[in-house]
Amino acid sequence: MAPRKNYPLRLSPELYAALERWAADEMRxxxxxxxxxxxxxxxxxxxxxEKEENEAEE
Structure with a gap:
């Protein structure tokens, strides 16, 4: 399996809060x-x- 990429990402506090609630709802x-x-x-x-899709699921 190839190493995962790290990528810094800037999000608004509102968007992050919405993602945080959504993730909690789905136990992620x-x-x-x-x-x-x-x-x-x-x-x-x-x-x-297809190959990339299978690697992303692992």
């Missing part, structure tokens, strides 16, 4: 929730190749 960390949402968006846009 904020980081995991953001990765989940981004993965869904990339899949929906057809931008994730």
């Amino acid at each position: 960390s904020v980081n995991a929730q953001m990765e989940f949402l981004l993965t869904q968006a990339v899949r929906k846009a057809g931008r994730l190749k």
Whole structure:
């Protein structure tokens, strides 16, 4: 498995609070929730190749 990338991200306090509540509702960390949402968006846009998709799920 390839090492994960670290990426600094600036969010408004309001957006972070909304993500934090959503993540708690789904028993995820904020980081995991953001990765989940981004993965869904990339899949929906057809931008994730099958091999990359399988690696993202691991």
